[in-house]
Amino acid sequence: MNVPSLPRESPARLPNWLKRPIGRASELSTVQQIIKQRQIHTICEEGRCPNRGECYANRTATFLLMGQICTRACGFCQVEKGQAPMTLDQDEPRKVAEAVQLLRLKYVVLTSVARDDLADGGAGWFVQVMERIRQENSATHIEVLTPDFWGGIGREISQKERVLTVTQAKPICYNHNLETVARLQGKVRRGAKYQRSLNVLRWVKEFDSTIFTKSGLMLGHGETVDEVVETLKDLRSVGCDRLTLGQYMQPSLEHLPVQKYWTPGEFEQLGQIAKELGFSHVRSGPLVRSSYHAGED
Template sequence: MVTILDTVSTPAKDDARPRHPEKAHRPDNPIKRKPAWIRVKAPTSPVYRETQQVVRGNNLVTVCEEAGCPNIGECWSKKHASFMILGDTCTRACAFCNVRTGMPGPVDPNEPSGIAEAVAAMGLEHVVITSVDRDDLDDGGAGHFADVIQAIRGRSPSTTIEVLTPDFLRKPGALETVVTARPDVFNHNLETVPSKYLKVRPGARYFHSIRLLQRVKELDPAMFTKSGIMVGLGEERNEVLQLMDDLRTADVDFLTIGQYLQPSSKHHAVERFVTPEEFKAFEKIAYAKGFLKVSASPLTRSSHHAGEDFADLRKARAARIGTSADAAN
């Protein structure tokens, strides 16, 4: 019998700490029942368990578990995982996020080698490295990102690397440190439209994030850039279209759009479930605006199908360059 999940929860980790004490004061927002197009199968495959063992054996943290990703069963069953560095505790308390908030512990100097070993053990062709926000660190954790990239390159030189970074707000030189380490894809999510930042992403600044993505291209025009948002938080359609224009002004290559799913009653409420047809319309518009790659669907997440999407990105750039060369001739 196949079990269908109507939640975004993942198998519990052995941790007795309360997950969201900082959200306890927030009013309850009842979790709405999800439509049929969002429900996913519970993870049951043997390969899922093998992936879990590699993660546990190397004492690693994955965003798949920490963020309660609904695609964990599919991804781990294919030996795909997105690693979360710099601990499991974030210095911010975004209203949408399922990651624990508090004062993080010290940075683990063995983490880069542990991740490199896990990448090699899983035989990953493409890996996604993300992190919690570490506003407590002088460089926001940028140097640790660079160390992880270097360790993976040394252990698995053919593996392509995608980073999904924080905004490094008020951390001079942090972005440059990560870009100099030469990841193949630089991803930084806007998460939502600017009018929702105060309630959804209060510790961040929309135009700082746009500028961060623009700066990546200034430092390395060949590096692929990527950003993503959630819908269903109360945004207006025209706001999403303006956000697309803002990202294209920053020359961002890849846009992801997915449905926001509420982790608990203390998180921001789902204002509505966006239909698959609306996602298709967003995808069509985004391609018309010039993105090389667009992934828009209810279950789209930044790291979902990242390897296949990277291959598509390279093909799309090659095709665009070829078309431009033909036009010039």
């Protein structure tokens, strides 16, 4: 396997390849109106995704469940943090299912903030939303992008049991992001553990080998090529099928600074390495995010 030797330069201004149009206002407005009228949330907006213009133009969105306040404080994430998250909106499953119907979505991604304040970490809520979507949209495929389900009041329900709860609801793909290499986990993913996240992906395959598993990395935190390749090997060791690699972009001065802007060519090289390692579905590019073109083969 030919691992490229990449330079380690200090980041300067935002490279041209990370600049893109936001999309036509009319297309943005249609999706935003449907979402805001129902007081539901998308990671597209809460996470300031650079692809939201393109996705909205294609009438797609990734729904953010259980409010917009996260109990974790990851150093890279734009989502609001807090120790007193919102109470669950008992009408959220209906609202999301209705939005899916109005947007005529054939492939839906459901994600959530971390809810360490809930007894099951929110696993059961994922299932409720999935069930309601299927009642109204029987042909729609559902991908989940879950937290690690580690926290929770009392932890009467184990992390493994929570993962099982979501797996048994039969999403077409179960996504859980490592986000960065092992050495940088503590700085980038506060409250998360590298092996703990690998376990999530391993358990899904143990519970149901027919479900695709997926993970992603945000490059630019100071990782080396060798560390990235080692992480990809770790993902393959637990049977992970699909992979996304994208560039981390600092959302604000309060977030971790970018250590390096990886070039499109470097992403292409890493994507090729991922394919050689056996990933069946690889998206690797500066603007790639977890749900980018998620429904495509």
